[in-house]
Structure formats: C-alpha cells, structure tokens
Amino acid sequence: MRAESLLLPFLAFLPDLKWTELPKGPSERFACSAVWNPRDGTMLLFAGELKKGDGFDFFNDLWEFSPKESKWTEVRAEGKEPDRRGYHAAAWDTKQNVLWVFGGAGDGLTAKDDLWKFDPTAKKWTEVEGKGETPGARFSAALHFDPKKNRLLLFS
Numbered sequence: 001m002r003a004e005s006l007l008l009p010f011l012a013f014l015p016d017l018k019w020t021e022l023p024k025g026p027s028e029r030f031a032c033s034a035v036w037n038p039r040d041g042t043m044l045l046f047a048g049e050l051k052k053g054d055g056f057d058f059f060n061d062l063w064e065f066s067p068k069e070s071k072w073t074e075v076r077a078e079g080k081e082p083d084r085r086g087y088h089a090a091a092w093d094t095k096q097n098v099l100w101v102f103g104g105a106g107d108g109l110t111a112k113d114d115l116w117k118f119d120p121t122a123k124k125w126t127e128v129e130g131k132g133e134t135p136g137a138r139f140s141a142a143l144h145f146d147p148k149k150n151r152l153l154l155f156s
Contacts, residue, residue: 025072026063031086031104037120039097042066044075044120046101049086058084058106062118081125082116089143095150097121102154104139111137 032048088104099118
C-alpha cells in the first residue's frame, strides 16, 4: 500500500492548505535564528549572514514579525548589542519572556562563546557572564529553554 493512500482519509479533515506570500521584511540572509514569542504572538529573527561577491556580510539586527498584522518591524535596542554573527543558537525563555542567544561566528568565521539576553519589553540586550565552567566557543549549536527546570540546554 502506498503512503499517499494511507494519508488520504486524514487529509479530508485538514482545511485547504496553501502558501501565502508575506510582506517583505529584513534583507535576504541565512545562518540566522528565529524564535516564537508566545506572550506577544510574534516571531523574532536575529542576525545571520549574506553572501556578497566573493565574501560574506554578517548582521546583528533584530526583526519582529506579527502574523496577526502581517507586518515586519525592525527592533531598535538601547545600549550595547551583540556583535554581528551567524550560526548562533537561540531560544525563547517562557519564564522571563526573553530571547537567549549563544555563540555563533562572525567575520573570519571565528567562533564565539558569549551569551546574550534580549528583553523585548525594555528593548535591551544584556551580556550574561557565566559562573563556573562555561561551554567553549562554537557555532551551529542548538539551544533549548527547559521551563520545568528553568534552564538553558546547549547541544553540540
């Protein structure tokens, strides 16, 4: 029996699914992060890079997309911000309602080991200094917030 014939009874319960083109937002990029903010019902997209000629250009901008309004907005933060980067790890913290960003790589693809927290209410980035043993510099890792134990888990 083919897989398609097994799915047909279930597809009858799904609404008509179709792609919808959304409004233009940040510039083209890859190696960025996107997290869902369930409190505000928005997505935050941070940094990344773009191939430019023979080289690459990194970003450190932060964008918010509101599906309800179908609108992109660049988020301007106060004070110090993370350096330009791509390949970083990011997670949404449902307890503190903040975005966490760890590591990544910037110009020269040098790995980073810094940890940042963004508070969307205060529109402020804070660099968080680790106590005790901390993970080494890395890029292309995964970050997860564990709400039961109120902790961040970094993998790879």
